[in-house]
Amino acid sequence: MHHTTQETGHIVAPKNRVKPRLLLHACCAPCSTAVVERLAADYDISIYFYNPNIYPVEEYRQRRDELIHWCSNVADVPCIVGEYVPEAWMEQIRGLEHEPERGRRCNRCFRLRLQRAAIYAREHHYDLFTTVLSISPHKRYECINRLGLALARHHGIEFYAANFKKKNGFKRSIEISHTQNFYRQNYCGCVFSRPLAGA
Numbered sequence: 690m691h692h693t694t695q696e697t698g699h700i701v702a703p704k705n706r707v708k709p710r711l712l713l714h715a716c717c718a719p720c721s722t723a724v725v726e727r728l729a730a731d732y733d734i735s736i737y738f739y740n741p742n743i744y745p746v747e748e749y750r751q752r753r754d755e756l757i758h759w760c761s762n763v764a765d766v767p768c769i770v771g772e773y774v775p776e777a778w779m780e781q782i783r784g785l786e787h788e789p790e791r792g793r794r795c796n797r798c799f800r801l802r803l804q805r806a807a808i809y810a811r812e813h814h815y816d817l818f819t820t821v822l823s824i825s826p827h828k829r830y831e832c833i834n835r836l837g838l839a840l841a842r843h844h845g846i847e848f849y850a851a852n853f854k855k856k857n858g859f860k861r862s863i864e865i866s867h868t869q870n871f872y873r874q875n876y877c878g879c880v881f882s883r884p885l886a887g888a
């Protein structure tokens with residue numbers, strides 16, 4: 690049996706047991722760094738890159754390739770790349786194109802990505818799943834956790850509810866990104882969040 694803490698619901702490996710397998714949804718290398726650093730001692734982590742929201746495809750490839758490179762050459766964790774179907778994302782957010790960031794469009798966007806992570810985790814026998822998204826100061830961790838927990842219940846798997854901003858998580862991700870010389874994007878990912886969108 691795994692132990693589950695009251696506060697976060699996350700599973701901690703008992704002594705002398707192998708670590709629980711955690712599928713960690715990730716949007717880019719910079720946001721993954723501090724989260725992997727924080728969780729690696731307690732979990733057997735696999736990164737899951739599933740982000741059909743990212744526009745344009747060149748930006749998608751840049752974030753994906755940098756993450757793959759960091760996973761294999763620095764972090765030493767497996768990196769699973771989900772399919773890239775921007776049309777499926779567009780379908781999800783239809784009617785919410787002009788919502789402000791942190792609004793309803795973002796909730797749909799989180800939901801799509803977390804849902805795919807939950808399904809993948811369940812199908813591939815992970816013990817739990819979570820996402821790095823809450824490390825961003827631009828994202829509401831409460832929404833992410835609410836969605837993650839609901840999807841976990843629906844798909845029969847555990848969700849690690851977290852606020853990775855805490856304990857200077859975001860600051861730490863910037864420090865590591867500097868030392869790794871990462872590309873740091875200046876927008877969240879979708880076409881509507883780009884600095885010149887609508888201009």
Ligand code: SF4
Pocket residue numbers: 742743790791794795796798799877878879880881882
């Ligand atoms: S701003 Fe970010 S979280 Fe919101 S819809 Fe666009 S890509 Fe998704």
